[in-house]
Amino acid sequence: MKQKLHLWIEDYLFFPNALQKIISFLLLPLTFIYMLIILTKRAMAKPINFGIPVISVGNIIVGGSGKTPITIKLASKYENACIILRGYGRASKGLYVVSLNGKILEDVKTSGDEAMLLANSLPKATIIVSENRVKAILKAKELGCKIIFLDDGFSKYQISKFNILLRPKDEPTNIFCLPSGGYREPKGFYAQADIELLEGSDFKRVISIKKDGVISELPAKTLLITAISKPKRLLEFLPKNIKMISFPDHYDFTKDDISKIEEEYKDYSFITTGKDFVKLEKFNLKNLYLMDLEIQIDEKVNFSLMDEYIESFKKGAQK
Structure with missing residues (x-):
């Protein structure tokens, strides 16, 4: 439920559907107040x-x-x-x-x-x-x-x-x-x-898939675990059949979160971003892969x- 909610909010903010556009227009008076504060500052x-x-x-x-x-x-x-x-x-x-x-x-x-x-x-x-x-x-x-x-x-x-x-x-x-x-x-x-x-x-992002610091290929059954803004953007760098569980940006994963994921996806390997990895490594997830990001500036x-x-x-x- 939480995953669906924060994905809905991100769609509303950036690429709204017809209903979300109506909500957006209804909130315009608050937006004008917000902009006035920004411009005054x-x-x-x-x-x-x-x-x-x-x-x-x-x-x-x-x-x-x-x-x-x-x-x-x-x-x-x-x-x-x-x-x-x-x-x-x-x-x-x-x-x-x-x-x-x-x-x-x-x-x-x-x-x-x-x-x-x-x-x-x-x-x-x-x-x-x-x-x-x-x-x-x-x-x-x-x-x-x-x-x-x-x-x-x-x-x-x-x-x-x-x-x-x-x-x-x-x-x-x-x-x-x-x-x-x-x-x-x-x-x-x-x-x-x-x-x-x-x-x-x-500039562009170049992604390498790594396991224990070594460039590797992802297993067929892999789950993406992430807590970054606009998580759908990660999917363009991964196989089309990959599953994803996303949490709100900067979410602090708990042991209960990871236990539930491991239980539901027993036969899966896992992949995550560098930002998420620094929070996930303490849980000692088996078969955890890293999306190693490098920026190339033209x-x-x-x-x-x-x-x-x-x-x-x-x-x-x-x-």
């Missing part, structure tokens, strides 16, 4: 320059657009990099240094799934989770970090930053902001990006503006 914000390059990797729709893997791809090229994110789905509150120069200091319950995936994927970086991004930036500077990546930081108008916006290859047919649609900010805000990256053109993408932005801080430090 943006107009009144006075961005703070922290004296350190801050690169925001964000989107303007609800849910995943590839922010975390793009952040991993970009941050891996820099020394003394820090990635700051809110840490959705974590059991903790406040500021935590999840990893310091690659040394992991917290568990996945404290960090949240995305932060732990970042920590595992960036063995030299510092990862900080915090609801307050300003405090996190100051902490990163205190720790000696030289460049900061904000995962999902576009809406943090009070922070002076370089904005990279990710655009989905399949644009939602529902163009409204919340709660009438899946846009967190007006679609016209793409024009505010310093760099806009379109999936399928500027050579035509010009990052010279970002390079100039980063270089400007080096020049400022030399004066």
Whole structure:
């Protein structure tokens, strides 16, 4: 029931049917209020320059657009990099240094799934989770970090930053902001990006199926277990006959959840995403495969503006 509900909500937000469109239109008065609040916040914000390059990797729709893997791809090229994110789905509150120069200091319950995936994927970086991004930036500077990546930081108008916006290859047919649609900010805000990256053109996802770190073939009877936004998008990378059980984004799997799945799908192998794997590995699922995601950025993408932005801080430090 829960699976059907959150899939229904995602269809409503992005690709609504006739009934869902009617509901969307009925909620438009609330959407106008929401947009007014967004526009007021943006107009009144006075961005703070922290004296350190801050690169925001964000989107303007609800849910995943590839922010975390793009952040991993970009941050891996820099020394003394820090990635700051809110840490959705974590059991903790406040500021935590999840990893310091690659040394992991917290568990996945404290960090949240995305932060732990970042920590595992960036063995030299510092990862900080915090609801307050300003405090996190100051902490990163205190720790000696030289460049900061904000995962999902576009809406943090009070922070002076370089904005990279990710655009989905399949644009939602529902163009409204919340709660009438899946846009967190007006679609016209793409024009505010310093760099806009379109999936399928500027970057693509490459999936390798791995078992215990080795590239493998999936057994015929395999179940996909996931708790990411828009889980149906994973099916294009998997065999057509695969079954799927999905949970709400950032869901914290329980022992009872896994026991029920193992009981119902006794003869099946299982596959999951990297974000889900950091939460599932403690259950020691037999025959668990990983969808190992790599981002490939097209050579035509010009990052010279970002390079100039980063270089400007080096020049400022030399004066």
